[in-house]
Amino acid sequence: MPEGNQPGGPREQFGDIAPALAGYSEDVLFGQVWEGSDLSARDRSLITVAGLISTGSTEQLAFHLGRARENGLSDEELIGTITHLAFYAGWPKAMSALTVARTVLTAN
Incomplete structure:
Protein backbone atom coordinates (compact mmCIF):
# COMPACT_ATOMS: atom_id res chain seq x y z
CA MET A 1 0.00 0.00 0.00
CA PRO A 2 1.43 3.40 -0.88
CA GLU A 3 2.54 5.49 2.07
CA GLY A 4 0.09 8.19 1.03
CA ASN A 5 -2.83 5.89 1.78
CA GLN A 6 -1.64 5.19 5.32
CA PRO A 7 -2.28 7.31 8.39
CA GLY A 8 0.51 9.82 8.70
CA GLY A 9 1.22 9.86 4.97
CA PRO A 10 2.83 12.89 3.29
CA ARG A 11 -0.40 14.89 2.91
CA GLU A 12 -1.16 14.48 6.58
CA GLN A 13 2.45 15.04 7.67
CA PHE A 14 3.31 18.17 5.70
CA GLY A 15 0.51 18.89 3.26
CA ASP A 16 -0.35 22.07 5.15
CA ILE A 17 3.07 23.63 4.48
CA ALA A 18 4.12 21.86 1.26
CA PRO A 19 1.02 20.61 -0.53
CA ALA A 20 2.74 20.16 -3.88
CA LEU A 21 5.57 18.05 -2.43
CA ALA A 22 3.08 16.03 -0.39
CA GLY A 23 1.06 15.38 -3.53
CA TYR A 24 4.13 14.36 -5.55
CA SER A 25 5.19 12.06 -2.72
CA GLU A 26 1.85 10.30 -2.60
CA ASP A 27 0.84 10.33 -6.26
CA VAL A 28 4.16 9.95 -8.06
CA LEU A 29 6.65 8.40 -5.63
CA PHE A 30 4.39 6.09 -3.63
CA GLY A 31 1.91 5.78 -6.49
CA GLN A 32 3.50 5.51 -9.92
CA VAL A 33 7.08 4.68 -8.89
CA TRP A 34 6.43 2.22 -6.05
CA GLU A 35 3.56 0.56 -7.91
CA GLY A 36 5.50 0.09 -11.16
CA SER A 37 5.83 -3.42 -12.55
CA ASP A 38 9.54 -3.24 -13.45
CA LEU A 39 10.71 -4.16 -9.92
CA SER A 40 9.16 -6.12 -7.10
CA ALA A 41 8.19 -4.33 -3.89
CA ARG A 42 10.89 -6.37 -2.13
CA ASP A 43 13.56 -5.17 -4.56
CA ARG A 44 12.34 -1.57 -4.30
CA SER A 45 12.57 -1.77 -0.52
CA LEU A 46 16.11 -3.16 -0.61
CA ILE A 47 17.20 -0.46 -3.06
CA THR A 48 15.53 2.26 -0.99
CA VAL A 49 17.09 1.09 2.28
CA ALA A 50 20.51 0.91 0.61
CA GLY A 51 20.09 4.39 -0.85
CA LEU A 52 19.04 5.88 2.47
CA ILE A 53 21.97 4.27 4.26
CA SER A 54 24.42 5.36 1.57
CA THR A 55 23.31 8.97 1.77
CA GLY A 80 23.49 -7.85 6.18
CA THR A 81 22.74 -4.90 3.90
CA ILE A 82 23.90 -2.43 6.53
CA THR A 83 27.06 -4.47 7.17
CA HIS A 84 27.83 -4.71 3.46
CA LEU A 85 27.34 -0.98 2.98
CA ALA A 86 29.78 -0.18 5.79
CA PHE A 87 32.53 -0.93 3.27
CA TYR A 88 30.98 0.94 0.35
CA ALA A 89 29.06 3.84 1.91
CA GLY A 90 31.17 4.38 5.00
CA TRP A 91 31.47 3.09 8.52
CA PRO A 92 29.77 6.06 10.23
CA LYS A 93 26.73 5.79 7.95
CA ALA A 94 26.43 2.07 8.67
CA MET A 95 26.74 2.64 12.41
CA SER A 96 24.04 5.33 12.29
CA ALA A 97 21.84 2.95 10.31
CA LEU A 98 22.37 0.25 12.93
CA THR A 99 21.15 2.62 15.62
CA VAL A 100 17.90 3.08 13.69
CA ALA A 101 17.70 -0.64 12.82
CA ARG A 102 18.07 -1.67 16.47
CA THR A 103 15.03 0.43 17.36
CA VAL A 104 12.91 -0.75 14.44
CA LEU A 105 13.88 -4.42 14.39
CA THR A 106 13.59 -4.98 18.13
CA ALA A 107 10.26 -3.16 18.46
CA ASN A 108 8.28 -6.20 17.32
Whole structure:
Protein backbone atom coordinates (compact mmCIF):
# COMPACT_ATOMS: atom_id res chain seq x y z
CA MET A 1 0.00 0.00 0.00
CA PRO A 2 1.43 3.40 -0.88
CA GLU A 3 2.54 5.49 2.07
CA GLY A 4 0.09 8.19 1.03
CA ASN A 5 -2.83 5.89 1.78
CA GLN A 6 -1.64 5.19 5.32
CA PRO A 7 -2.28 7.31 8.39
CA GLY A 8 0.51 9.82 8.70
CA GLY A 9 1.22 9.86 4.97
CA PRO A 10 2.83 12.89 3.29
CA ARG A 11 -0.40 14.89 2.91
CA GLU A 12 -1.16 14.48 6.58
CA GLN A 13 2.45 15.04 7.67
CA PHE A 14 3.31 18.17 5.70
CA GLY A 15 0.51 18.89 3.26
CA ASP A 16 -0.35 22.07 5.15
CA ILE A 17 3.07 23.63 4.48
CA ALA A 18 4.12 21.86 1.26
CA PRO A 19 1.02 20.61 -0.53
CA ALA A 20 2.74 20.16 -3.88
CA LEU A 21 5.57 18.05 -2.43
CA ALA A 22 3.08 16.03 -0.39
CA GLY A 23 1.06 15.38 -3.53
CA TYR A 24 4.13 14.36 -5.55
CA SER A 25 5.19 12.06 -2.72
CA GLU A 26 1.85 10.30 -2.60
CA ASP A 27 0.84 10.33 -6.26
CA VAL A 28 4.16 9.95 -8.06
CA LEU A 29 6.65 8.40 -5.63
CA PHE A 30 4.39 6.09 -3.63
CA GLY A 31 1.91 5.78 -6.49
CA GLN A 32 3.50 5.51 -9.92
CA VAL A 33 7.08 4.68 -8.89
CA TRP A 34 6.43 2.22 -6.05
CA GLU A 35 3.56 0.56 -7.91
CA GLY A 36 5.50 0.09 -11.16
CA SER A 37 5.83 -3.42 -12.55
CA ASP A 38 9.54 -3.24 -13.45
CA LEU A 39 10.71 -4.16 -9.92
CA SER A 40 9.16 -6.12 -7.10
CA ALA A 41 8.19 -4.33 -3.89
CA ARG A 42 10.89 -6.37 -2.13
CA ASP A 43 13.56 -5.17 -4.56
CA ARG A 44 12.34 -1.57 -4.30
CA SER A 45 12.57 -1.77 -0.52
CA LEU A 46 16.11 -3.16 -0.61
CA ILE A 47 17.20 -0.46 -3.06
CA THR A 48 15.53 2.26 -0.99
CA VAL A 49 17.09 1.09 2.28
CA ALA A 50 20.51 0.91 0.61
CA GLY A 51 20.09 4.39 -0.85
CA LEU A 52 19.04 5.88 2.47
CA ILE A 53 21.97 4.27 4.26
CA SER A 54 24.42 5.36 1.57
CA THR A 55 23.31 8.97 1.77
CA GLY A 56 23.06 9.02 5.55
CA SER A 57 19.33 9.74 5.42
CA THR A 58 18.48 8.02 8.67
CA GLU A 59 15.40 10.15 9.35
CA GLN A 60 13.56 8.27 6.59
CA LEU A 61 15.21 4.92 7.35
CA ALA A 62 12.93 3.77 10.18
CA PHE A 63 9.82 3.90 7.99
CA HIS A 64 11.56 2.11 5.13
CA LEU A 65 13.04 -0.63 7.32
CA GLY A 66 9.51 -1.39 8.49
CA ARG A 67 8.23 -1.31 4.95
CA ALA A 68 11.09 -3.58 3.84
CA ARG A 69 10.00 -6.16 6.40
CA GLU A 70 6.41 -5.89 5.15
CA ASN A 71 7.74 -6.43 1.61
CA GLY A 72 9.49 -9.68 2.55
CA LEU A 73 13.00 -8.75 3.65
CA SER A 74 14.18 -10.52 6.79
CA ASP A 75 15.92 -8.83 9.69
CA GLU A 76 19.07 -10.79 8.79
CA GLU A 77 18.97 -9.46 5.22
CA LEU A 78 18.54 -5.89 6.45
CA ILE A 79 21.43 -6.18 8.91
CA GLY A 80 23.49 -7.85 6.18
CA THR A 81 22.74 -4.90 3.90
CA ILE A 82 23.90 -2.43 6.53
CA THR A 83 27.06 -4.47 7.17
CA HIS A 84 27.83 -4.71 3.46
CA LEU A 85 27.34 -0.98 2.98
CA ALA A 86 29.78 -0.18 5.79
CA PHE A 87 32.53 -0.93 3.27
CA TYR A 88 30.98 0.94 0.35
CA ALA A 89 29.06 3.84 1.91
CA GLY A 90 31.17 4.38 5.00
CA TRP A 91 31.47 3.09 8.52
CA PRO A 92 29.77 6.06 10.23
CA LYS A 93 26.73 5.79 7.95
CA ALA A 94 26.43 2.07 8.67
CA MET A 95 26.74 2.64 12.41
CA SER A 96 24.04 5.33 12.29
CA ALA A 97 21.84 2.95 10.31
CA LEU A 98 22.37 0.25 12.93
CA THR A 99 21.15 2.62 15.62
CA VAL A 100 17.90 3.08 13.69
CA ALA A 101 17.70 -0.64 12.82
CA ARG A 102 18.07 -1.67 16.47
CA THR A 103 15.03 0.43 17.36
CA VAL A 104 12.91 -0.75 14.44
CA LEU A 105 13.88 -4.42 14.39
CA THR A 106 13.59 -4.98 18.13
CA ALA A 107 10.26 -3.16 18.46
CA ASN A 108 8.28 -6.20 17.32
